[in-house]
Amino acid sequence: MRVTQTEEIKTRNGAKSKKVRSILLKIIGAILLAIVIFLGIVYTVNVISNHSEQKRLESYGQHVAVDGKNMNVLIQGRGEETVVLLPGLGTAAPALDFKPLIEELSPFYKVVVVEPFGYGLSDLTEKERTTENIVSEIHDALQGLNIERYIxxxxxxxxxxxxxxxNKYENEVSAFVGLDSSVPTISERKIESSEIDTVKLLKKSGLSRLVMKLGTDPLATLPYDDKTKEQMRILMHKNMYNPNLLNEVEHMYSNFKAAESMTFPKNLPVIFFIQANHPVTDRWVPEHEAQVKNSVHGKVMRFEADHYIHRTKAQEIVENFRAFMKEIK
Structure with a gap:
């Protein structure tokens, strides 16, 4: 049987199509293999780096027992009055991050930095990161240290x-100082569980470390010595996206909502040190002013600074804070 010209063309085209498909499949296979190898390398480097960093991590402060776990606390200075410092969300090493402020405060006050569970060198906890639990744990830590009266x-x-x-421990707190502190009326958005799952994957795979490595070093221009910066970086990798932090993020929206009906006790001295120009909202200054409008001793001070105001304006904060406390006595 003679093969027609049309059939020959179809045969040739079919062979070419198979060849093209074969090449495409090989290319896709090579790409997938490269991705798997790349992810394997990223994961392995992350595991090795974590192990190496733990050996270089230096302890600081002291442990205090809270709910059968260890909460890390740094105490510095011997002043008659005590200042208790509490960190912002996700601050990997609060006692190190507050170093510029501690150095300015410690000549005049006994300074106590509390590292909540999941922060700094503190243990992790299984308890939900609700405001109620976090506040109770911080109070238990201070009680364990026999600290009864403090700012x-x-x-x-x-x-x-x-x-x-x-509001819960009004008889113990002599004043409140906000360091570009959050206000309930400017609420954070609700974080979905799918977003949390994605972040967990980034942490476990080691991709979060890679992203940090490729990005700009957030500590490069800050007023810390090289050794402190190295320890802060180690703790950033250790504590970033840990279970307690992610749970705190999940509860953030409800924690803000629960605080909307709260106000500072009228007779409690309150002073806020805040950034003058918030990058996202123009309500930052007026909402802080609203928080102290009914206070017998309330004040808002603005600085040209970013959110981590205590890193670059420590001296100004302490000078104005001390002046404020002298005025109300």
Whole structure:
């Protein structure tokens, strides 16, 4: 049987199509293999780096037992009055991050930095990261240290926890100081569980470390010595996206909502040190002013600074804070 010209063309075209498909499949296979190898390398490097960093991690502060676990606390200075420092959300090493402020405060006050569970060198906890639990744990830590009277100074989200704290333990807190602290009326958005799952994957795979490595070093221009920066980086990798932090993020929206009806006790001295120009909202200054409008001793001070105001304006904060405390006595 003779093969027609049309059939020959079809045969040739079919062979070419098979060849093209074969090449495409090989290319796709090679790409997938490259991705698998790349992810394997990223994962392995992350595991090795974590192990190496733990050996270089240096302890600081002391442990205090809370709910059968260890909460890390740094105490510095011997002043008659005590200042308790509370960190912002996700601050990997609060006692190191607050170093510029501690150095300015410690000549005049006994300074106590509390690292909540999941922060710094503190243990992880299985308890939900609700405001109620976080506040109770911080209070238990201070009780364990026999600290009965103190000034509460909180950064960022500790403005929310601090608001609850001063209402529950009004007889213990002599003043509240907000360091660009959060206000309930400027609420954070609700984080979906799918977003949390994605972040967990980034952490477990080691991709979060890679992203940090390729990005700009957030500590490069800050007023810390090289050794402190190295320890802060180690703790950033250790604590970033840990279970307690992610659970705290999940509860963030409800924690803000629960604080909306709260106000500072009228007779409690309250002073806020905040950034003058918030990058996202123009309500930052007026909402802080609204928080102290009914306070017998309330004040808002603005600085040309970013959210981590205590890193670059420590001296100014302490000078104005001391002047404020002298005025109300």
């Amino acid at each position: 509460l100074m909180g950064h960022s989200i500790s403005g929310i926890y601090g608001l609850d704290y001063v």
